[in-house]
Amino acid sequence: MANVIAAIEALADAVIANKERLTELDAVIGDADHGINMARGFEAVRGKLAAANPADIGGALKMIGMTLISTVGGASGPLYGTAFMRAAAAVQGKTTIDAETAATMLNAVIGGVKDRGKAVRGEKTMLDALEPAYEAFVEQLNQGQSLLVCLEAATAAAEQGVEYTKTIIATKGRASYLGERSIGHQDAGATSSYLMLSVLTDFARQHSQEA
Amino acid sequence: MANVIAAIEALADAVIANKERLTELDAVIGDADHGINMARGFEAVRGKLAAANPADIGGALKMIGMTLISTVGGASGPLYGTAFMRAAAAVQGKTTIDAETAATMLNAVIGGVKDRGKAVRGEKTMLDALEPAYEAFVEQLNQGQSLLVCLEAATAAAEQGVEYTKTIIATKGRASYLGERSIGHQDAGATSSYLMLSVLTDFARQHSQEA
Amino acid sequence: MKKVINNPEQVVEEMLQGAVLAHPQYVKRVEGFNVLVRANSPVQGKVALVSGGGSGHEPSHAGYVGRGMLDGAVAGAVFTSPTPDQVYEAAKAVDGGKGVLLVIKNYTGDIMNFEMAAEMAEADGIKVAKVVVNDDVAVENSTWTTGRRGIAGTVFVHKIAGAKAETGAELSEVQKIAEKVVANVRSMGMALSPCIVPAAGKSSFTLAENEVEIGMGIHGEPGTHREALRSADETAEHLLNKILGDIALGADDEVAVMVNGLGGTPLMELYVVNRKVAAMLAEKNIKTAKTYIGNYMTSLEMAGFSITVLKLDSELKELLLAPADTPAMVQF
Amino acid sequence: MKKVINNPEQVVEEMLQGAVLAHPQYVKRVEGFNVLVRANSPVQGKVALVSGGGSGHEPSHAGYVGRGMLDGAVAGAVFTSPTPDQVYEAAKAVDGGKGVLLVIKNYTGDIMNFEMAAEMAEADGIKVAKVVVNDDVAVENSTWTTGRRGIAGTVFVHKIAGAKAETGAELSEVQKIAEKVVANVRSMGMALSPCIVPAAGKSSFTLAENEVEIGMGIHGEPGTHREALRSADETAEHLLNKILGDIALGADDEVAVMVNGLGGTPLMELYVVNRKVAAMLAEKNIKTAKTYIGNYMTSLEMAGFSITVLKLDSELKELLLAPADTPAMVQF
């Protein structure tokens, strides 16, 4: 579980470090708070981490989900909160994650975001990072690749997904009010999704090197 | 009377042309409206001039005084309004002005400003232009000088009075709230007084050349 | 960033403390939460109204807590929907047994957070109903968007549904009248200048010296387009025409009007706008039962305004004109 | 200059038209003059109150015309005292036979113009009394100045003298209570940003990004000094200490408080200020009977605020809490 705590810390650090960048992306076609919201949430997560002492990964992710729900607000709070809650349910009782479990988790995350936000891919939301990531992950998984390779493929796909959001009109979330004026700008939520995936991938890489 | 009308027009033109400058002076140590106030007043004067058709100089000055009182507002409205009313009373029935009459008028103007504003010389107001002007005028008059020479001396003294206002603390009017911070800045009302005197002097000069 | 604050992180907390200290006759704090409720909450035997949203729209929403309007207001972070637990606490604190109406502005975040709160409250046995306000005609209501945004028209929902609740009506009736207001209220705004979210420390967009944003949202979200600043009359006409193009109003119809300042606009300018609005309505023989001019739904220090028109029938009119006693709206 | 106006020369006229169109239940225009009076003026058998001053301080002064406050308000050009004929017309229009109290803020121009108006009205046989408000402690009251300026404390004079007049009191009694308010009210303000007089088209001063003006007047007149922006608490403490240093207030004394926005300051910030003001008063065991937070006496779009403290006795308190029904202040 020390690794899990370390991974969460890396996640929190990265989100907080990107507070300004995420906010600036949201400023262009939203309301300039995505980074502030996410940073507030992950500050709270970091604050609870020491005392929480979760028994398994499910417990840790549930703590994150509940903390995000009660501290982030906005659209991203319920979305990421629900996402982590669903991920938690998918790994209940586990203390390590293999590639297969990770795929299940990512699938659960996407299910949570869709249930909560009623969006589909192509609407310029975090789903445009998450869904391609999942597909790339599963493709590698089906070829019998390691968790790290699967994650690397997922992250690369998420990054492309972020790029893709620049080319489309937003039809969900606050950017949708802009109509065509949203074209040319990348989605803040897709960016934070990609960011979290890439942090976890980096973490897995370091960890596999150590091992 | 055609000359009187022309003189009033020159006065109005000059005040209106100096709207910005007078306002800027008032901005530094007052509330940035002296030029706007005076211009509004003299626009109204100009508007009434055609229809007014005054029989004598007294009538013309009374029209100016009443118009300023009812259109300028602020401190300068009642002060200049009263000043012109008093000047009007001093020249009732006359259609030309000699040096002696002009001295009486200027004295009446000062009396009006003092009665209305309760200020004395040295408080950084229009009186710091008007009183030296009157003294210089009378000095020339006593030496038997022409109206033009008297006016020229008065205007020069008023200009020095304006300079002098830069060196003193305001103890009347809005600039008095500033205390020592008012030092170094010239008084807007003294400046408009000097301006009007200098316009009348210029007018007298042109007129005497023509004659 | 030039603001009279102590700490950007503490500004909502300190504002709430300052509000309770200013208005103890009207509001009290739900301990531990960013929730203000009526000083005498819960009011027994009355449907309770809870509204809320991001902070920065003051006097919305706590300014409307009091007799004849809201029972509780939930304050999120600046321009950020409050979290479900906060809304849930508000619902618990105000429920007097007849249920709670949640007044939600149509933003993805607000809807999700309030819906989660509703589920939590319902799990406790509290009857919950919701109304979603979407009065902003700047945003086209098509299948391609999340629908119109809720802006200043929300204040009319508070006023009218609040008055209805005061009559002892049932939750379904209060919800129904709230939905009637939503069906009959339209707004549109514009901004002359941006505002600065304290935690961000800089403005979220910039406008050139002569440029304005038409159809501006109340969170600094961009509007329909930018254009050169026009006269007050032309701007008012543009906004009002968009509104009138969206709601059928004929001769002898009666309306309520709100000319709402966004926070940094002098009241003088709102009156100049109202002059044109009133003239246009009079020209169409539309009667104005009541006009509200002032800062009702703001965006921090943003300069700009919105126009809201509410089409009245006798029921809406009576409830609009009914007494209210709250920090930001008193009528009698 | 970025303003929602049509023409700088017409802005006062159009504002007055917009106000009458917005509030016909409260005010009507004295034809041909920049004067708004109660819709039912003159009220017979009641002392009438007339206030006024330059425009740009909205809702002062027309916003306080209505039952329990003013009978008439005179609007000068922006930041410029109205002329005597305007004030005179107001006095004539509101006199109900018991005389007229002129509420004057202590500025050379206001005093001279209102005095000339008083002479004109008296010549018509109207009984006239005057009260001069000078609540601004930023300005030292010495023989070397024209005395303190009148700022937001003027609203308390309107409220309390207005309530007294409503009781049927005589002119001398209404004047006396107004003077009692003046003797017991103190204010001080500060500005974060300048404002732009429409006819001038540019701001009358500039402040550096981090600079504020302490003791700012309400016409953009400079204050006591400039300093770097401090925290809300420090700024509020500085202003309140100046106020408390000027009026004897002890434990168990009771006050009314106004935290007044200058026009461009978000309500959020005024509440943050009030938190500190309330804490300081509570620490001294001074009770606060009522707190007013909002834009009561503004300077166009200027950002900043003022604090006003009114020391109450039972008479002042009763009149302060008495009903009022005006566009900008409703109490019941």
Ligand SMILES: Nc1ncnc2c1ncn2[C@@H]1O[C@H](COP(=O)(O)OP(=O)(O)O)[C@@H](O)[C@H]1O
């Ligand atoms: N319905 C939705 N489904 C999925 N993601 C969404 C939805 N609506 C918004 N988002 C995501 O949320 C992000 C905005 O989050 P945030 O700025 O924190 O909330 P808000 O829009 O309430 O200010 C968007 O960039 C987008 O990726």
Ligand SMILES: Nc1ncnc2c1ncn2[C@@H]1O[C@H](COP(=O)(O)OP(=O)(O)O)[C@@H](O)[C@H]1O
């Ligand atoms: N008591 C006074 N006596 C004489 N002149 C005065 C007095 N008070 C003010 N003034 C003059 O009036 C000028 C200001 O006029 P103006 O700006 O139009 O009025 P306000 O001060 O009301 O804005 C000052 O510059 C000063 O010369």
Ligand SMILES: [Mg+2]
């Ligand atoms: Mg956002």
Ligand SMILES: [Mg+2]
């Ligand atoms: Mg001036």
Ligand SMILES: [Mg+2]
């Ligand atoms: Mg937001």
Ligand SMILES: [Mg+2]
């Ligand atoms: Mg002035």
